[in-house]
Amino acid sequence: MKVETRLFLWGAPFFVLASVVYGWMTWQQDGVFEPVGTLGIMLVAALVAMVGAYLGMTARRIDARPEDNPDADISEGAGDQGVYAPWSWWPLAIAGAAAIGFLGLAVGWWVLYIGAALGVIALVGWVFEFSRGQHSH
Amino acid sequence: MAVVSTATAAATHTHQHVSVNRPNPVQVGTIVWLASELMFFAALFAMYFTVRQVMPAEEWAAQSDKLNISFSLLNTIVLVLSSFTCQAGVFAAERFQAARTGSIAQFWRWGMNEWMTMTFVMGAFFIGGQVFEYAELVHEGLSISSSPYGSVFYLTTGFHGLHVVGGLIAFLFLLGRSFAARKFGHHEATTGIVVSYYWHFVDVVWIALFAVIYLLR
Numbered sequence: 001m002k003v004e005t006r007l008f009l010w011g012a013p014f015f016v017l018a019s020v021v022y023g024w025m026t027w028q029q030d031g032v033f034e035p036v037g038t039l040g041i042m043l044v045a046a047l048v049a050m051v052g053a054y055l056g057m058t059a060r061r062i063d064a065r066p067e068d069n070p071d072a073d074i075s076e077g078a079g080d081q082g083v084y085a086p087w088s089w090w091p092l093a094i095a096g097a098a099a100i101g102f103l104g105l106a107v108g109w110w111v112l113y114i115g116a117a118l119g120v121i122a123l124v125g126w127v128f129e130f131s132r133g134q135h136s137h
Numbered sequence: 138m139a140v141v142s143t144a145t146a147a148a149t150h151t152h153q154h155v156s157v158n159r160p161n162p163v164q165v166g167t168i169v170w171l172a173s174e175l176m177f178f179a180a181l182f183a184m185y186f187t188v189r190q191v192m193p194a195e196e197w198a199a200q201s202d203k204l205n206i207s208f209s210l211l212n213t214i215v216l217v218l219s220s221f222t223c224q225a226g227v228f229a230a231e232r233f234q235a236a237r238t239g240s241i242a243q244f245w246r247w248g249m250n251e252w253m254t255m256t257f258v259m260g261a262f263f264i265g266g267q268v269f270e271y272a273e274l275v276h277e278g279l280s281i282s283s284s285p286y287g288s289v290f291y292l293t294t295g296f297h298g299l300h301v302v303g304g305l306i307a308f309l310f311l312l313g314r315s316f317a318a319r320k321f322g323h324h325e326a327t328t329g330i331v332v333s334y335y336w337h338f339v340d341v342v343w344i345a346l347f348a349v350i351y352l353l354r
Contacts, residue, residue, distance in 0.1 A: 035190060
C-alpha cells in the first residue's frame with residue numbers, strides 16, 4: 001500500500017506550505033491576514049496526514065495485496081473483500097425516519113418527534129441486525 | 138452461516154478486522170467519513186476566526202474574559218484521558234476479550250466492556266461539565282444570541298458537544314452488540330475499533346478547540 005500512503009502523506013507538507021504562502025500573500029495584498037483559506041488549507045494538510053497515517057499503519061498490519069504487485073493476476077484478488085449485509089431493510093427505515101424528521105422542519109415541530117421516535121427504532125434495528133435473530137452469534 | 142458476505146467465492150472464513158490481505162472496509166469507510174468531519178470542523182474554525190477578525194478587539198475580549206479556563210481545563214483532561222481508556226478497550230477487543238477476568242478493581246484484567254464503560258462515564262462527565270459551564274456563562278450574560286462572540290463560542294463548542302453525545306450513543310450501541318454476542322468476534326471487535334477512531338478524532342478536535350478558544354482567546 002506504499003503508493004496510497006505516499007499519495008496522501010506527501011500532500012501534507014505541500015498543503016502546509018500552500019497554507020503559509022496563501023496567508024502571507026493575503027497579508028501582503030490587503031494588510032490583513034485572511035484566516036478562512038489559510039486555516040482551511042492547513043486543515044486539508046491535517047486531512048491528508050490522517051488518511052495517510054491510517055493507510056501507513058494498515059499497510060504494516062496486512063500482507064502485500066495483489067494490487068501492490070505489478071505482476072499479479074486478476075484472479076489473485078479473489079476471495080473475501082469484506083463483510084457486507086446481503087440485504088437489509090433498515091437503511092430504508094432510517095432514511096424514512098430522517099425524511100419524516102426533515103418534514104417536521106417544514107410542517108411543524110410535532111412531526112419531528114414522530115421522526116425521532118422512528119429514527120431510534122430504525123437505528124437500533126440496523127445496529128443490531130447481525131447480533132440477533134437468525135444472525136445471533 | 139452467521140455472517141453473509143456478497144462478494145466472495147468462499148465465505149467459510151470471515152476475517153473482518155485483521156484480514157491478512159485487505160484493509161477492513163468498515164475502517165476505511167470510517168476514516169473517509171472522519172475526513173469529511175474534519176472539513177466540517179474546518180468550517181467552524183473558519184467561522185470563528187472570521188468573526189474574531191471583524192469584531193472590535195475590546196468587545197471580543199470583554200466576552201471571552203467570561204470563560205472559566207481552569208474548569209474547562211479539568212474537563213479537557215478528563216476527555217483526553219478517556220481516549221486512553223478507549224484505546225485500552227480496543228486492545229481488549231483485539232484479543233477478543235469482552236469481559237474482565239479478575240475483580241472490578243483489577244483494571245489490568247478488564248475486558249472491552251469495562252474499558253468502554255469507563256470511557257462512556259468520562260465522556261458523560263465532559264458533557265455534564267459542559268452543560269454546567271454553559272449554564273454559568275448564560276448566567277453571566279453570554280448566550281448564543283447575546284453577541285457575535287456568543288454565537289461562535291456556542292456553535293463551535295456546541296457542535297463538538299453534539300459529536301461527543303453521538304460518541305456516547307455509539308458506545309451504548311457497541312456495548313449492546315458486545316453483550317448481545319455469545320461469542321465476542323470480529324463483528325464486535327471491528328465495531329469497537331471504529332468507535333475508537335471516532336472518539337480519538339473528536340478528542341483531537343477538542344484539543345484544537347480548547348487551544349484556540351480558551352488558550353489563544
